[in-house]
Amino acid sequence: MLSPPLPDAAETRANATFDAILWALSRPGLPRALPEAGEGVLIEALLDRECQVYAGDPLLIPLIGQTGARLVDIARADHVFLGRLTDLSLLGHCAVGSDLYPDDGATVVLRASLGSGDSLRLTGPGVNGAVEVQIGGLPGGFWHRRAELLRYPMGFDLLVLDGDRIIGLPRSTSIEVL
């Protein structure tokens, strides 16, 4: 019998990254650890030439280019990397999908600082009762704008990065700013 294959470093990293993403989105507000800090591991685990990507941070463009994903403008992108967001108007351009195909809504990755800044109370699927988190470093009115733009099941899903920690905020989560 053949011996089972061993995962190489890239496979192990992508597997651990996806594990963190899946758990972060299944339990909104609870931080998970990525195998490495930064967007690089997310790009490696999720993107390939079937994807259309918007990169708000020019430093990510070479990484995205290596995956074969196409760089497009933000409205057509299925994966949006905003980096450290300064211009709130970008959020309004993210794809939200349609009632028929909610999966066309974008996956939006941005950097923020966890544990400082706005106090948020999260409720919704994946949250046992309510959970409070602090997310800082985002432009003022971000959460209000997000609530305006989502019309469940249409919407985009946020992955908030702080170093190697990640928090998932799917469109199904309601966020109250305390």
Place this chain on the structure above:
Amino acid sequence: MTLASLTKPWAPMSYGFLDASAKRELRRKMIKAVCVPGCQMPYASREVPMARGWGTGGLQVSLTLIHPQMRVKVIDQGADDSVNAASIRRFLARVSGAPATLDTLEADLIQSRHRIPEEILREDQVLVLQVPNPEPLRSVQPNMSIARQMHGDADYGRMWLQLYEQIVRSGRVMQGASYPSMVNGRHVMTPSPIPRWDVPKLHMAQHLTILSAGREKRIFAVPPYTRVEPLVFDDVPYRVEEHGGLTCYRSGAKGFFMNEIPQGDGSSAYEVSDSEYGVKAIRTRDGEAIETGETWYKNGEMPQ
């Protein structure tokens, strides 16, 4: 950029059988499935060395999640030892080297055909259900484009009409398995053909459930702590199978979902459907120190 940086070293087989691009596509769709609970997301559904309709959807999810430290349990109608479960378990071990287990408490990943184990699943466990027909509306709307529009509009009146007709015709709801359920108050999903007994286990559960239909190329999910409410009328409560009072003739376990075994004299014997739970009950009875987890049903009743 060199040729070496664009290619990977040769390997006889991708880890976990699926190639990297298939896994990335599944990852992207699983993310969307978790973000919109109960909504069917289309995905590519690659070929695996098993016939469509034999658990290829669940298998692809398992192959994407698997890593060498992940303990895997595979069940088929509650049994760990049926042909389908044994074959899938052996295949997963062969292509990933992940250890297999029969114990629900030990498992990190549980791939199941049509049952949810009797022991309560924890937050760190993932349940993967194989789904033959992901479309709850198919019996009332065979056109899948129109059915998609109905999901978009949350137009589920015909589902209740179907249940009403069953009550008028037969005096009770005849839907035995795949009982249509409202997820997060928005999307009606089929919980895969699990018996009515198992549907309340999904409601506000601690574990993540991923449902995947390989032949139909649809994937959907129930995140932890998500409302899953079977469709009912205010005056006709949801009823599970009347197995609460039955006793397993082999293990003596009482108050769980049973397999009915017809006897020569026309009567029936019953054995507990969750085979590993039955094994645990027998070994506990024989005096072995076996750890049995908390069960969802207690004395044949699901606590509210």
